[in-house]
Amino acid sequence: MDHEKINLGTDVRINPMVIGLIGSQVNGKANFITVGQVYRLNMKPAYIGTSIHPTHYTAGGISEHRVFSVNIPHCGMAAVTDYCGVVSGKKHDKSDLFELFYGELGEAAPMIVECPMCFECRLVDTVEMPSNTLYVGEVVASYSEERFIKDGHPDVQAMNPLLYTATDRKYWSIGSYVAKAYQVGVGYR
Ligand SMILES: Cc1cc2nc3c(=O)[nH]c(=O)nc-3n(C[C@H](O)[C@H](O)[C@H](O)COP(=O)(O)O)c2cc1C
Numbered sequence: 001m002d003h004e005k006i007n008l009g010t011d012v013r014i015n016p017m018v019i020g021l022i023g024s025q026v027n028g029k030a031n032f033i034t035v036g037q038v039y040r041l042n043m044k045p046a047y048i049g050t051s052i053h054p055t056h057y058t059a060g061g062i063s064e065h066r067v068f069s070v071n072i073p074h075c076g077m078a079a080v081t082d083y084c085g086v087v088s089g090k091k092h093d094k095s096d097l098f099e100l101f102y103g104e105l106g107e108a109a110p111m112i113v114e115c116p117m118c119f120e121c122r123l124v125d126t127v128e129m130p131s132n133t134l135y136v137g138e139v140v141a142s143y144s145e146e147r148f149i150k151d152g153h154p155d156v157q158a159m160n161p162l163l164y165t166a167t168d169r170k171y172w173s174i175g176s177y178v179a180k181a182y183q184v185g186v187g188y189r
Contacts (some may be wrong), residue, residue, distance in 0.1 A: 018164075019036060035085075037051035078171050101113055120139065123135060124137065161173075
């Protein structure tokens, strides 16, 4: 097999990304932004980071209320998720796109009933980077449903999260199970 590497430059991503809908409250209304840049940053306490352009409407809401939510949409939500990523709350009211629920942090961290997994986060740090702002949130609670839990763990096949590849701008679903982590490699050598 030919393994000759080619340099693809710097505008590449670690693909695929799990898509998130970040919920915030801006000017008294729920607003949702689609992000590919959402990651687990720390184990204990559990931190999630999301990297958002400072001009987005969402930025004002997170900075003001210092809370936000991370909602993981399923593949059947591709169109509404894409909509949240192509229109801004500055001009379009996105508060009625979903059925909402609230947790410990109240209305400033609105969560989406239709999403199989939702995280409620309290802002613990804001890092200004050259083009984006990294919002670091401590997870105070996470929410799912019995039908998405298997053997005590979130069942990713039932959740069917929407995945994304950034440079070609495409949405995907997950493939099939490969092997058990922390086990398959144990006797490798
Ligand atoms: C698939 C997809 C992924 C996106 N990822 C990000 C992201 O990681 N960070 C970001 O700032 N904007 C991202 N965007 C763009 C915002 O979602 C978009 O500008 C949105 O309209 C901003 O909404 P707001 O002004 O209501 O906050 C993405 C858009 C799409 C469609």
